[in-house]
Amino acid sequence: MRELILIQVYGPDRPGLTANLCAAMASYDIAILDIGQSVIHESLSLGMLISIPPTAESAPVIKELLFTAHKLGVDIRFTPVDENDYSAWVEAEGKPRHIVTLLGRQVTAKQVAAISQLLAEHNLNIDVITRLTGRPPLGGAESRRLACVEFSVRGQPHDINGLRGAFLRLSGDLQVDIAFQEDSVFRRNRRLVAFDMDSTLIQTEVIDELAVEAGVGDQVKAITESAMRGEIDFKQSLRRRLRLLKGLDESRLQVVADRLPMTEGAERLIVNLKRFGYKIAIISGGFTYFGELLKKRLGIDYLYANRLAIEDGVVTGEVVGEIVDATRKAEFLKEIAMKENISLQQVIAVGDGANDLPMLNLAGLGIAFHAKPVVKKGARQSISTLGLDSILYLVGVRERDIVE
Structure with a gap:
């Protein structure tokens, strides 16, 4: 029987880390159903959802990965995933997607908390958060510098005009700019x-x-x-x-x-x-x-x-x-x-x-x-x-x- 496992890896980033982990699984004919990685201040967070075929077993795979992670000096966690849950997750892929862009002189926890709460209230789930601007310097930072974070969200808001109005009010309260756009092919192809x-x-x-x-x-x-x-x-x-x-x-x-x-x-x-x-x-x-x-x-x-x-x-x-x-x-x-x-x-x-x-x-x-x-x-x-x-x-x- 096929097994689905979510693998999560945390630790200091270094060249070849992903290569070594995937090499440890290569001989087991494992499919990677999803993969994502981010690095913040040289600290890695890597996730992989893998499918182990009926011809293999999870125990030797997990053992090999634990040994590899130990050698690399990173933490690794394994979570079994139910096939029905996976299928439901795949079906959600077709849901409408939107981009929320937060623009200001700096990004604060208060801003992110307010935007995240508003998205949750309108039945939208955050998939990815990306920083578009460079890393801000400490001390003597330029007052005219821009800071921008982009949220990729999934779902259909129950009241899109109400959400836009709420973002407009929030922009005024927080002294930032917040844009809410449909994530379509046209957004990436303006001319x-x-x-x-x-x-x-x-x-x-x-x-x-x-x-x-x-x-x-x-x-x-x-x-x-x-x-x-x-x-x-x-x-x-x-x-x-x-x-x-x-x-x-x-x-x-x-x-x-x-x-x-x-x-x-x-x-x-x-x-x-x-x-x-x-x-x-x-x-x-x-x-x-x-x-x-x-x-x-x-x-x-x-x-x-x-x-x-x-x-x-x-x-x-x-x-x-x-x-x-x-x-x-x-x-x-x-x-x-x-x-x-x-x-x-x-x-x-x-x-x-x-x-x-x-x-x-x-x-x-x-x-x-x-x-x-x-x-x-x-x-x-x-x-x-x-x-x-x-x-x-x-x-x-x-x-x-x-x-x-």
Whole structure:
């Protein structure tokens, strides 16, 4: 009769340890049904589920492994596994899988406890926990350093929207970012990232900066904030703000461009995305004048934005052509995906305003970045505590694969 045994090995890691253990079983025609290994601070934890055929017996196998483990200086434990239990475990393999990503400046026991408890409450079981960022130094650690842990979980949450809402509240309470995604083939095969520009790739709203140059900063800023909260139709708000800019000298555009601050992590993110073969787009309700500068600086592949109307060297208070609003943003995203011959599930979209929501929810991975509450609530994912480069970890990139 076939025997199933779970073998667990613990002890100091060293080269050849797994090879020696498997060599001890090799002459018994043993099948390895499952195997997993992790090393933390040079301490090994190895598990193997083996099947001993009817032609062999477990006693000599166990004896051989005990002798080998003693020579290697590791502890070993054996647990018989019932065939019915094994079959039930195999059937569970087909259950839906999700990835939970914890992002912060450091990972704490309190954070992991809260996330684990929430997953258990929603009928999800953690299979694997992986650290994506490098080992943090002790003493004098950089305050801007990122820390990321990824949980691979199995099961179907009974209320997925409720779980997302709970993660959003937990993120605020713990001052971290928590992403919850379906673990599908598309997650590992994203091809395009589309960014909003103002308050996303750059840390300010360009139209507010132009308004300062025109002496109407407070008036325009109030309209901008109301539009970002979704209180005013974007087209209406843009026309109102542009009218206040009428007569602004064209030379002031370059003055504003020279002082625009890039968002934390933006260049690190895009440099690495380009290395990995991603296409990059800016789809913005801002202005092409500033988008073209970013396109040249960052190697952006696509740019869609509003073109300021300028006559006789001054801003007219109008735009050339149709305004790029929420609907147009979503249309442009579809258009780029078609050009690139990819599924929208392979698209990442990032934005901060209410006019970004249709684009965010159209993409396979839509991220509300340092967004207003209404936008965070409407998007499936959000980042509120870290820079744009944290997006690399949402697609499963490890720190060792990232160039600075």
